[in-house]
Amino acid sequence: MVSGQKAGPVLVKGIGDDCATIISRSKRQLLTVDAFVEGVHFNRRWTSARDAGWKALVANLSDIAAAGGRPRVALISLELPPSMEISWLKGFYSGLLACARRYGVAVAGGNISRSTHFASHITLTGDAPKSIVGRSGARSGDVLAVTGSLGGSLAGLMCLKKGIKGGAVSSAIARHNRPVPRLKDGRMLAGVAHALIDISDGLVHEAGLLADASGVRMVMDAGMFPVHPAAKALAKTRLRICQEELAGTSGEEYELLAAVPRNKTAWALKRGMKVVGLVAKGKGVLVTGLRKKSPTGFNHFR
């Protein structure tokens, strides 16, 4: 018998049986799964075992945040290569469990398989909010707003790849390797926003997904993108990239992008969100305010 955290589901039976048995607080549950594959989602040269474990679970937590939910129970399915060092695996688990404790998640078990590489596939359950918010509810006239600031994760990754050090670098790297899911903001937005998504693949890309799912056009202005202080400090001088491009394309930010009704703009601003654009009739994404063509294909989104 294993007990879950307070107010969470009680894990009646868990690790060691064919199934975990959980008792949830509601019959309406969220379910999400994310893969975290070595060489695709992370690289051991740049991300420590502990950070990899933390990041693997945050990807799932952020999906629960984008649904406005409360995370509950995780199942971990691992692929392990024969060459895997036990110390690395222990580090991965310790980072994952630290993240689970921090956000009230009970790890209920999972599966281990032999493989040619390391991969984790984490399934996370969550309590669903009363009103379910998805990607398809954005309406012409809504305002596009984001939590936090953007660009730090990509700036950190670029510094890691290029071996750049000092100054704002450690802040950017922390942003890349220790992301924070926006669970409280997600629950706050669930009753208000018309559409909600987390920024795992870059702001402009996610805006495109909302546009496609909602049948609308997103008009964004790069000058309005909230740029992370470290991204601002590093962009031009050390990374040779414009800060708006960093903010618009940086993945693994795990901030939230919401389409909120226009009369809720003040409400969103008061809660620290920044307006980055508007929802219009049409389709696709238009980004204005970029000064020059981008070397990374950022302008392809226009």
Added chain:
Amino acid sequence: MVSGQKAGPVLVKGIGDDCATIISRSKRQLLTVDAFVEGVHFNRRWTSARDAGWKALVANLSDIAAAGGRPRVALISLELPPSMEISWLKGFYSGLLACARRYGVAVAGGNISRSTHFASHITLTGDAPKSIVGRSGARSGDVLAVTGSLGGSLAGLMCLKKGIKGGAVSSAIARHNRPVPRLKDGRMLAGVAHALIDISDGLVHEAGLLADASGVRMVMDAGMFPVHPAAKALAKTRLRICQEELAGTSGEEYELLAAVPRNKTAWALKRGMKVVGLVAKGKGVLVTGLRKKSPTGFNHFR
């Protein structure tokens, strides 16, 4: 909006959002995950795309069966190599969906990741039975009983590997490539058995897991193993292995092994189960009735 099958959970929102939202019939839910990795769990030379998809889901269904539950919602997390043929992937999905339909499972979405090989990690939810049966409840004096017959899956795999054809071969191969989860038997046994497990890694191995989890000794007699007709027909003449060894070591059988109270022996026999041994005090597994030392390490279990 996607509707689930009758009497199942309603899938309120599914594919295309960050999370699936499901409404279950009870707050007590089962959760299980299984990996299905190419080169580890299957080989494309011996298993068609459709059969691979079917088998991938059956591994999960069998876990729900061993918990005495009713399967509900699946999430599919795939790793796809760049060389993956679309036709193979379509075949995999069509086999998986055929299996989902057959057993009343709603596929609620999932995740796709780039990788160096094909792998699926399937999470399955299920309604939990009133009394939860696991691996740790077997008691000295119980009777060990199995559903169905064993050895067919391994016999089929051996025929596929060695290119043996004709006679009982097709029946053995069907047993290997189109296994059937024992969901009804699992629900029937949930209220009666002291311990329950599915035979995914071989009867003797699973008996060892029950013994370890329950702190008891399993005494089995190889002469009592119910041997699948095709395994019986192929064992000596064409596979050069004794039929008891096939039955005792064959994995991916997905039959159920139960420790039932002695006074329920007639009840189990009436329902088609076969007695294979007894639960005694002590630890480990003793298999009697084997005529000679086994070349495949079967006797290591003694």
